[in-house]
Amino acid sequence: MSVITKVIRGLVRRGGYDVVRYFGEQPGADPFIDMRRLLDGQMEPLVLDVGANVGQSVDRFRQAFPTCSVHSFEPSPSTYEKLRAHCENLARVRTWNLGVGAANATLTFQENEFSAMSSFLMPGETGWGRVVRSTEVPVITLDSFAKDQNIDFIHVLKSDTQGYDFEVFKGAKQLMAANCIGLIYYEVIFSEQYKHLPSFQEVFGYLLEHDLRWSRSMTCSFRRGWSVGRTRCS
Numbered sequence: 001m002s003v004i005t006k007v008i009r010g011l012v013r014r015g016g017y018d019v020v021r022y023f024g025e026q027p028g029a030d031p032f033i034d035m036r037r038l039l040d041g042q043m044e045p046l047v048l049d050v051g052a053n054v055g056q057s058v059d060r061f062r063q064a065f066p067t068c069s070v071h072s073f074e075p076s077p078s079t080y081e082k083l084r085a086h087c088e089n090l091a092r093v094r095t096w097n098l099g100v101g102a103a104n105a106t107l108t109f110q111e112n113e114f115s116a117m118s119s120f121l122m123p124g125e126t127g128w129g130r131v132v133r134s135t136e137v138p139v140i141t142l143d144s145f146a147k148d149q150n151i152d153f154i155h156v157l158k159s160d161t162q163g164y165d166f167e168v169f170k171g172a173k174q175l176m177a178a179n180c181i182g183l184i185y186y187e188v189i190f191s192e193q194y195k196h197l198p199s200f201q202e203v204f205g206y207l208l209e210h211d212l213r214w215s216r217s218m219t220c221s222f223r224r225g226w227s228v229g230r231t232r233c234s
Helices: 003-014 031-038 056-064 077-087 142-148 165-170 173-177 200-209
Strands: 046-050 069-073 093-096 105-112 131-140 154-159 181-187 226-231
Touching (some): 142 154, 165 173, 165 200
Parallel strands (some): 069 093
């Protein structure tokens, strides 16, 4: 990688984005292309965007699915204000200043000087930035949220919660059991960025136990730590 590329990538990452090599539309090269393929032409999916930060993933989903509906969740009050401002004029996008976890509760959120590193978990040995404040925030489960919002089916569950994804999935146990989630797209962290980070085997094993399945018609993409997998879709 050239010095210029490293500098550009560093600047882009400060804004919460990344620069990656383009591999075309081959399976596994772009998770959003994979999602379009896996959803079999569904162009108006319902997306739950858990860990929205300032709206980067909202833009990606709207680019891939221009008429999608999105519920975006961001627990940090200050980051949420940026998310709300970014999304307030976007059709079919609703924002929620809530955390998502395994139970309805109030939990302490560790707000990092780099908002993309903020988490319910404390930074670990390979984490970066520093915690500037600890904020008590309301946390809901996806099971209770879907019931309250009369949601029957979630086409895509995206979870980017900086090591807290396992708790998000535990709170969607009823949805998984009822086959109400089509695709799960989540961040995989293999280093010790956070303390008490569950292993990939533990998280993925849980999803397998709750009917995540592999088939000839689906792909799994592990690029830059992301995984996209398919549950039993109706």
